[in-house]
Amino acid sequence: MSARSALSRRGFLGTSLLFVAGSAVACSSNPQGTAAAKGAKVTLTQWYHQYGEEGTQAAVKRYAEEYTKANPDVAVNVVWGADTSQYETKLNAALLGADAPDIFELGDFRAEMARKGQLEPLDDIYGSAKDGFNQADLDYLTVDGKLYGMKTIDDVMVLYYRKSLLKKAGVTPPTTFAELVDTAKELTTGGVKGLFIGNDGIGDSPYLLAWSQGKDLIDGDKVVYADAAKSIGGLRDLHSDKSVLLGFTTDWYDAGAFTQSAAAMQWCGLWALPTIEKALGDDFGVAPWPAYDKNGRPVARLGGWTQAVNAKSKHKDEAKKYLQWLWIKQTDIQIDWAVKYGFHVPPQTEVAARTPELSKGAAKDAVAIGTKNGVSFPAEWTQAMQAGFIAAAADIAKGAAPEKTLEKAQAKAQSDLDKQMG
Amino acid sequence: MTVTGTRPLDKTRPAPVTATRRRRLTERQSKAFAFVVLTAPMLIGLGVFRYVAIGWSFLLSFSEARRTISLGNWVGFDNYRQLLSDERFRDSLTMIVLFTALIVPVTFAASLGLAVLVNRVKRGRAFFRTAFLLPAAVSYVAAAMIWKMALFSGVPSGLANTLGALFGVDPTPWIQTTSPPLYWIVLVTLRLWLQVGLYMILFIAGLQAIPPHLYEAAALDGAGPWRTFRSVTFPMLRSTSVAILLLMLIAALQAFDEFYAIFSTGASLGSEPVRTPLMHLYGVALQDQDYGVGSAGAFLLTLLIVLVTLLQGRILGFSRAGDKD
Known part of the structure; x- marks a missing residue:
């Protein structure tokens, strides 16, 4: 073996070590994170899911910077995350590891997280401001007497209809499910379908049907959605008429199908x-x-996003103070966040009342519908329960017997709930 | 470019000290040293990121682990029992076995047929080979999006519906139509498009290793093309076929990407007309955070794959030494 190759081998080794060291350095810095302000003693990591509206990412960074301006000791590292479908999965994985965020968003609030000790109670930062919050939100976020989250926006989901098309077909907005089926059928002509509730033809409709029959999903510690077999069975009619739009390019949470007259x-x-x-x-x-x-x-369905503090965070107090500043005190920011990037309702009633965009036209109607008819998912609801419930509804839409199908899914959900309540 | 003062020639001349020290290592030792240094990072990486993880997951499968991955709350075989009593999981197992039984022969026939055809082309063989292989470089999710939103979307402007309109067929929601189950057209065409090219390349490699004199002999004996294929080509491809079959079986049993991408509605799963075991386990472990049951499912699926592989080995034999003569 010549000395030449021996040396080049050593050179190779050195280079590879450099490469390994280099990539270790590159990986340990957070590529998504924003630069933390210099001189801050504490840096909080805050996770957001990816909002679809333009300007949202810049906005949340701006809010965080304003906080650091007012409190130079605390910097906030905003991490802009995955879209709604993947966000919760990624968050859950992160919460198990060492690099968990201090503050994070939750789409559907899960009481199980509070019971498992993953969330920090926030009663002390609510203080007297608590009375000013939407009561439905407070109920939703209360687990065993303590508040575990802070709503940042309330979302109201409603039925949009085209006035001109309804007029042409000689129908009015439906007031019963039978009317909804008829109206959808009347409105289906040529390239236009009567109703769009989701690409799968299911969407949130099983929930809406159950609630509209006056039934609940969970009552106390019992899963009870099989009581709604009559209304969920109605999906069959809606589907056999071929009046629901299926397989559009964007899904129900995007207005594409409606604005493009599909x-x-x-x-x-x-x-x-x-x-x-x-x-x-x-x-x-x-x-x-x-x-x-x-x-x-x-x-109507009430949704929205909630922020919570990681119970295992090293900077719980700073995180809580920041949340208090942002979502209780900074009412201007709350209004900016609620209506400048798509419309949402600020969870503090007084703030919502003085948001000009929400006090006129269809937005005003939608807010009123949310207040009067809004229902949230139960906080004990889990993704497994959702998957089982939606699968049962999809089977029913295809012709399965409603009672039997729902009872089977309900039994499974009940065993999940029993486990959760421990 | 960086210019250093030392000339390359100087570098190659070892300093005397190094030379004496080097001489103490025998060639054998230095080879062993090089082997350790070069393989250690890979082995350590495999050990930490694969085998420790697999071992941990195996222990988790006997533990109650909701929203945690720490061990300790042992529950014996409860997780396995719970999973096997779940009708949705059992349905997914039945589905994947049927799916494998159908898709593997189809993929096998398509890629072998394509390989034979491309191999017979006299001009532009490289072009065809590349053209058919290219889809293998496309990500399953990206391809699924194209299939879902452009080719088989339910709107009249989707490609399939545009073609249908030429023949007076009404726009059809391909993915959402369950009777007849048109979504299989979407899933099967997508899978074939993505996979056939890669297996075709493997078959072509096998075909080119067949000695031409066998074909000459067959031609002299008056064998037609079909007889030549049956009696020369196919038997000579035995070990290639067995290996490819194995890859196809595993790929089919692990199906996830395109099923998930085609059927997920954005918010969550639930309304999909068929689900694969991995889709079910993704929901259990990653969405619903039940790592115990999720791990149990992973091992059940592994067991299924091992059984199918052993069964295949039993029937067809793994690549036999007899091929070489």
Whole structure:
């Protein structure tokens, strides 16, 4: 073996060590994070999911910088995360590891996280401001008497309808499920379908149907959605008429199908209202999901995003103070966040009342529907329960017997709930 | 470019001290040293990121682990029992076995047929080879998005519906139509498009290793093309075929990407007409945070794959030494 090759081998080794060291350095710095302010003693990591609206990422960074300006000791490293479908999975994985965020968003609040000791109670930072919050939100975030999260925006989901198309077909917005089925059928002509509730033809409709029949998903420590077999069975009619739009390019939470006239009615959120207004002017209205029959009630779904503090964070107090500053005290920021990037409702009633964008036209109607008819998911609801429930509803839409199918899914959900309540 | 003062020639001349020290190491030792240095990072990486993880997951499968990955809350075989009593998981197992039984022969026939055809082309063989292989470089998710949103979307402007309109067929929601189950057209075409090219390349390699004199002999004996394929080509491809079959079986049993990407509705799973075991386990472990049951499922699926592989080995034999003569 020549000395030449021996040396080049050593050179190779050195180079590879340099490479390994280099990539270790590169990986240990957070590529998504923003630069923390110099001189801060504490840096909080705050996770957001990826909002679709333009300007949202810059906005949350701006809020964080304003906090550091007012409190130079604390910097906030905003991490802009995955879209809604992947965000919770990634967050859950991160919460198990060492690099967990101090503050994070939750789409659906999970009481299980509080019971498992993953969330920090926030009662002390709410203080007397608690009374000013939407009561439904407080109920939703309370687990065993303590508040574990802070709503940053409330989302109201409603039925959008095209006034001109309804007028042409000679129909009015439906007030019962039977009317909804008929109206959707009347409105289906040529390239336009009557109703869009999701690409799978299911979307959130099983929840809405159950609630509109006056039934709940969970009552105390019992899963009870099989009581709603009658209304969920209605999915079969909706599907056999071929009046629901299926397989569009964007899903129900995007107004695309409605603004492009692929559907005359669409279930969508208040967030899409500015887009719809821009595309259709005043040729649209909003209504709640109709009552199932005269014994039922009209409903709308209440969603939104909640921020919570990681119970294992090393900087719990700083994190809580920051949340208090941002989502209780900074009402201007709250209004900016709620209506400048799609429409949402600020969770503090007084703030919502003085948000100009929400006090006129269809937005005002939608907010009123949310207040009057809004229902949230139960906090004990999990993704497994959701998957089982939606799968049962999808089977029913294809013709499975409603009672039997729902009871089977309900039994599985009950065993999940029993485990959760421990 | 960086210019250093030392000339390359100077570097190659070892300093005397190094030379004496080097002489103490025998060639054998230095080879062993090089082996250790070069393989250690890979082995350590495999050990830490694969085998420790697999071992941990095995222990988790006997432990109750909701929203945690720490061990200690042992529950014996409860996780396995719970999973096997779950009808949705059992359905997914049945589905994947049927799916494998159908997709593997189809993929096998398609890639072998394509390999034979491309191998017979006299001009532009490289072009065809590349053209058919290219889809293998596309990510499953990206391809699934194209299939879902452009080719088989439910709107009249989707490619399939545009073609259908030429023949007077009404726009069809391909992915959402369950009777008849049109979504299989979407899933199968997508999988074939992505996979056939790669297996075709493997078959071509096998075909080119067949000695031409066998074909000459067959031609002299008056064998037609079909007889030549049956009696020369196919038997000579035995070890290639067995290896490819094995790869296909494993790929089919582990199906996840395109099923998930085609059927996920953005918010969550649930309404998909068929789900693979991995989709179910993704929901259990990663969405619902039940790592115990999720790990149990991973080992059940591994067991299924091992059984199928052993069964295949039993019937067809793993590549036999007899091929060489």
